[in-house]
Amino acid sequence: MPSSLAIFYGAVVTPVSVDNYAALPRALLCVNSSGLIEWVVDDVEPHRLQDELASKGLVDVEVVDLKDGEFLMPGFIDTHTHAPQYPNMGTGGQFQLLDWLEKVTFPMEAKFEDTSFARDVYSSVVRRVLDAGTTTCCYYGTLHLEATKILAEVINQAGQRAFVGKCNMDRNSPAYYVEPSPQVSKENTEHLINFIRSLSKPPFLSAPSHHPLVQPILTPRFAISCTDELLSSLEAVASSDPSLRIQTHISENPAEIEFTLSLFPKASSYAGIYDHFKLLRNNTILAHGVHLTNEELDLIKQRGAGISHCPTSNFNLSSGVAPVGVMLDKDIKVGLGTDVSGGFSLSILKTIQDASIAAKVRSINHREDSNIGTSPSKFANKPLPIPTLLYLATAGGASVCDLEHHVGKLEVGKNFDALLVSIREEGTELNPGIWGNGLGRPKAASLKERKALLDTQLERFLFGGDDRNIRRVYVQGKLVGGTVFSM
Ligand code: GUN
Ligand code: ZN
Numbered sequence: 001m002p003s004s005l006a007i008f009y010g011a012v013v014t015p016v017s018v019d020n021y022a023a024l025p026r027a028l029l030c031v032n033s034s035g036l037i038e039w040v041v042d043d044v045e046p047h048r049l050q051d052e053l054a055s056k057g058l059v060d061v062e063v064v065d066l067k068d069g070e071f072l073m074p075g076f077i078d079t080h081t082h083a084p085q086y087p088n089m090g091t092g093g094q095f096q097l098l099d100w101l102e103k104v105t106f107p108m109e110a111k112f113e114d115t116s117f118a119r120d121v122y123s124s125v126v127r128r129v130l131d132a133g134t135t136t137c138c139y140y141g142t143l144h145l146e147a148t149k150i151l152a153e154v155i156n157q158a159g160q161r162a163f164v165g166k167c168n169m170d171r172n173s174p175a176y177y178v179e180p181s182p183q184v185s186k187e188n189t190e191h192l193i194n195f196i197r198s199l200s201k202p203p204f205l206s207a208p209s210h211h212p213l214v215q216p217i218l219t220p221r222f223a224i225s226c227t228d229e230l231l232s233s234l235e236a237v238a239s240s241d242p243s244l245r246i247q248t249h250i251s252e253n254p255a256e257i258e259f260t261l262s263l264f265p266k267a268s269s270y271a272g273i274y275d276h277f278k279l280l281r282n283n284t285i286l287a288h289g290v291h292l293t294n295e296e297l298d299l300i301k302q303r304g305a306g307i308s309h310c311p312t313s314n315f316n317l318s319s320g321v322a323p324v325g326v327m328l329d330k331d332i333k334v335g336l337g338t339d340v341s342g343g344f345s346l347s348i349l350k351t352i353q354d355a356s357i358a359a360k361v362r363s364i365n366h367r368e369d370s371n372i373g374t375s376p377s378k379f380a381n382k383p384l385p386i387p388t389l390l391y392l393a394t395a396g397g398a399s400v401c402d403l404e405h406h407v408g409k410l411e412v413g414k415n416f417d418a419l420l421v422s423i424r425e426e427g428t429e430l431n432p433g434i435w436g437n438g439l440g441r442p443k444a445a446s447l448k449e450r451k452a453l454l455d456t457q458l459e460r461f462l463f464g465g466d467d468r469n470i471r472r473v474y475v476q477g478k479l480v481g482g483t484v485f486s487m
Contacts, residue, residue: 005477006031006416007058009049010066012040013073013458014410015391018328019378023458025450028052029072031416035205035477039412043447069424071454073390074410075135075417075473076348077397080247080287080308080337082140083151084109084118086125088341093316097253097342100317102174105341109142109167110177118147122154125346129160130481132347133470135417136161136397136407138247138285138308138337140219143167143179145188152196156214159205159480161417163245163401165219166192170230172263182230189237192216193244205478211406211415213476215245217285222249223260223273231277238279245283245402247308248274251296252288253319271296280305283402287337288313289327290320297330306333306400309392311354313342321358325379328388335397352389352462359384386459420472420482421461 012027024042028049032038044052053061066072085105092104112118129137139155139162141148148166155162168189170179179185193216201213220226220234238244251257251270260270267273271292274280282304289307292300300307309324319342327334336351337343343351359382366381379388398408407417461469473481 005033005035006064007053007061008064008066008072009044010064011071011454011457012410013071013390013454015074015387015395015408018391018396019385019387021387021390023451023454025447025454027072029410030056031477033477035416035475037410037412037414037416040410066420067422067424069457070420070422070471071457072410072418072420073458074394074408075419075475076133076393077136077335077401077403077408078129078134078338078348078351079138079285079306079335079397079400080140080310081129081137081340081346082342083122083125083340084112084140084142084147085341086121086128086346089346090341090344092341093344096318097256098259100342106174106177110174112142112144112147115146115150118142118144118150119154122147122151126151126154126158126160127481129346130158130473131470131483131485132349132467133419133473133482134160134346134348135419135473135475136401136403138163138217138245138401139165140221140247141166143169143177143185145192148192149195152192152199152214152216156199157202159202159213159475159478161403161407161415161475162214163217163247164192164196164214165217165247167219167221167225168230168234169221169225171227172224179230182227182233185230186233186237189218189234193237205476217245217247218279220246220248220279222256223270224256224263231273231279235277235279238281242281243283245285246279246281247285247287248279250274250286250289251291252314253317254291257291269293269296269299271299275299275303285335285400287339288319288322290314290322292323297327297332301330301332304333306335308337308339308400309334309355309358310337310339310343310351311358312345312351313337313339314358315354316344317342321361323362323380324355324359324384324392325362325377325382328379329377333396333399334392335400336392347467348393349462349465352393355392356384356389356463386455386462389462390458416474416477418474419470420474421465421469422471423457423461423465423469 028041196216280303284305395408
């Protein structure tokens with residue numbers, strides 16, 4: 001057995017399934033020197049703690065003793081964001097997608113030709129994403145090879161788990177920001193893939209582990225920006241490497257869909273375009289899917305692709321409200337995405353809150369639309385319950401990234417990619433409101449009461465918390481972010 005790296009004693013919250021999570025108020029959890037969870041004991045009373053450790057052959061070991069109001073949970077997984085759009089975050093919400101790309105987004109992305117600008121921006125954004133509790137992130141870079149190499153290096157150095165892609169875009173983009181040919185786009189993509197695969201883990205994460213931290217991902221921006229020739233050459237890259245993840249946008253906005261279908265007149269649908277080029281497969285991440293048809297959803301399910309639900313962006317760019325409940329009823333993989341800067345927050349907590357509101361909007365509209373039938377459903381047209389929101393932000397995201405065997409749950413054999421959350425009010429840096437009203441205080445005694453208290457603390461964190469409540473961020477067992485982290 002690899003030697004122990006850390007032992008935690010206290011409250012643990014972890015998703016079990018799409019509609020259930022485990023709340024363990026007094027768990028004992030051991031992380032080994034490879035950063036994997038070695039064992040978990042669900043409920044250990046304080047007076048049994050030393051005996052329990054001794055039964056594992058552990059004497060005089062240091063235990064991280066969580067205080068009341070603190071709990072461990074899996075790190076957040078952001079299945080869709082754009083690192084180079086960070087300087088624009090919070091602006092541009094007066095536009096819809098196509099105008100927003102032209103007037104706000106492409107001018108900013110073009111600046112990443114300057115590699116020192118790229119390094120500055122990428123260093124800031126990656127630090128903020130980690131401190132917001134995102135332990136795995138799917139990043140779009142720009143079309144630039146050099147800047148995207150820098151992005152991958154910065155992430156690797158910071159110790160974040162990530163997928164990094166450079167945008168493929170050889171048409172319908174301004175002359176100052178477009179790739180000169182499908183050949184150049186393909187060559188640069190292959191170069192980036194090789195570069196990312198040659199990165200070695202930073203020394204502090206070099207414990208024996210077979211899984212790389214940063215991986216490449218094929219990133220055809222969206223069908224509008226890719227010629228048939230480019231999509232064909234990306235098909236060739238993808239089919240030579242079934243493990244290579246793919247990310248793109250789909251069916252985000254009505255004008256985008258209309259333009260897309262006009263460019264591919266023979267295609268059966270938007271999803272059908274990606275499917276034609278064999279880009280729809282079990283490790284494809286499709287951002288948005290706000291307006292997908294029933295047939296497209298069935299095709300996506302059949303191919304095993306996943307959806308990144310980006311509600312903050314969908315509200316901000318007036319794109320619409322994605323039918324996440326329908327997707328879940330169809331057993332399609334769904335995770336959450338911040339989609340900065342279509343979305344105006346780097347935090348998956350904000351995305352959780354907006355995913356909840358989005359589902360409520362759909363349920364309200366459904367209730368008020370007397371023409372819509374009431375076919376039985378588990379999730380469609382209903383608010384999303386807390387266990388489902390937690391799942392989407394963690395284990396759901398892991399399955400969208402094809403990482404479900406590695407991260408997303410705090411269970412034996414998975415990487416310890418985790419957050420130590422605190423809703424205590426000590427310290428001025430914390431968010432004081434959410435511990436108040438006595439709700440966070442541990443008056444409860446029985447296990448059932450302690451579980452109920454933990455349920456409440458989780459809910460208050462998800463809806464009232466922010467970065468200040470994320471004290472420690474761990475990736476593969478190593479502290480890489482949070483309020484107590486200092487470089
Ligand atoms: N579609 C194509 N590019 C983009 C982008 O950068 N952001 C969003 N939200 N949608 C896109
Ligand atoms: Zn996007």
